[in-house]
Amino acid sequence: MSHAAPLFQIDDLHVAVEGDEILKGVDLTVLPGEIHALMGPNGSGKSTLANALLGNPGYQVTAGRLLFKGEDVTTWPADVRGKSGMFLAFQYPQEIPGVSVINFLRQALSARKGVDLSILELRLAIMEWMKRLDMDPSFGDRYLNEGFSGGEKKRNEILQMAILEPDFAVLDETDSGLDIDALKVVATGVQEVRADRKELGVLLITHYQRILSYLQPDKVHVLIDGRIVDSGGPELAERLEQEGYEAWR
Numbered sequence: 001m002s003h004a005a006p007l008f009q010i011d012d013l014h015v016a017v018e019g020d021e022i023l024k025g026v027d028l029t030v031l032p033g034e035i036h037a038l039m040g041p042n043g044s045g046k047s048t049l050a051n052a053l054l055g056n057p058g059y060q061v062t063a064g065r066l067l068f069k070g071e072d073v074t075t076w077p078a079d080v081r082g083k084s085g086m087f088l089a090f091q092y093p094q095e096i097p098g099v100s101v102i103n104f105l106r107q108a109l110s111a112r113k114g115v116d117l118s119i120l121e122l123r124l125a126i127m128e129w130m131k132r133l134d135m136d137p138s139f140g141d142r143y144l145n146e147g148f149s150g151g152e153k154k155r156n157e158i159l160q161m162a163i164l165e166p167d168f169a170v171l172d173e174t175d176s177g178l179d180i181d182a183l184k185v186v187a188t189g190v191q192e193v194r195a196d197r198k199e200l201g202v203l204l205i206t207h208y209q210r211i212l213s214y215l216q217p218d219k220v221h222v223l224i225d226g227r228i229v230d231s232g233g234p235e236l237a238e239r240l241e242q243e244g245y246e247a248w249r
């Protein structure tokens with residue numbers, strides 16, 4: 001039995017978007033080193049939760065709180081959350097014209113850690129990770145997300161996660177066009193990063209049962225209509241695959 005202090009705690013979280021309550025009391029606790037999968041049908045509030053964790057100002061927390069390493073981060077702006085070691089892939093812009101993957105990572109790392117790595121040091125670190133993530137070396141010099149395929153976007157997210165060395169990562173599998181290769185990229189990438197960072201906690205938001213065959217979650221949660229209606233082990237994902245969400249409605 002682990003008695004580790006919680007890494008991230010979502011406590012009775014209520015979130016409204018433009019006055020409509022979308023999340024209606026979500027509780028979830030991630031311990032260091034754990035992978036949690038949050039699954040739910042379209043429109044259940046998965047991305048709303050991701051946005052609220054990020055601190056996106058369009059999502060109002062109307063009740064409840066978020067604790068990261070014991071600190072109440074509910075009202076912290078997104079950049080402060082990032083500095084403190086929370087990673088949310090989509091907190092980064094979709095496309096920045098004229099900024100390369102490497103230069104973007106350099107800025108993001110400097111914001112996260114408050115130190116400036118030399119271009120050379122950073123290039124070496126990135127090269128090493130690109131090798132581990134099975135990425136083409138030319139990738140670093142491409143412009144951020146410009147013309148990236150679904151799989152390349154996911155690789156870029158995982159590369160960001162590897163370089164920024166967060167303690168807690170939220171990955172929202174929003175892209176319904178993700179093919180099986182992109183899913184594998186995410187799964188193996190997360191495993192590679194975890195191999196280096198044993199304490200890393202991951203909240204993987206997905207409506208795919210499939211990714212869970214590559215990535216063994218410690219806990220699976222089912223989100224329906226803004227509430228977690230069930231939590232369990234990986235067997236819950238298997239039940240979802242067989243019975244669909246109807247069993248919980």
Ligand SMILES: Nc1ncnc2c1ncn2[C@@H]1O[C@H](COP(=O)(O)OP(=O)(O)O)[C@@H](O)[C@H]1O
Binds near residue numbers: 040044
């Ligand atoms: N930015 C937004 N503006 C208006 N409605 C939103 C916004 N974000 C989410 N919603 C609404 O919240 C509900 C949940 O959406 P979402 O969190 O995207 O679900 P999921 O990611 O599970 O598919 C939907 O009814 C959606 O229309």
Ligand SMILES: [Mg+2]
Binds near residue numbers: 046047048174
């Ligand atoms: Mg979504």
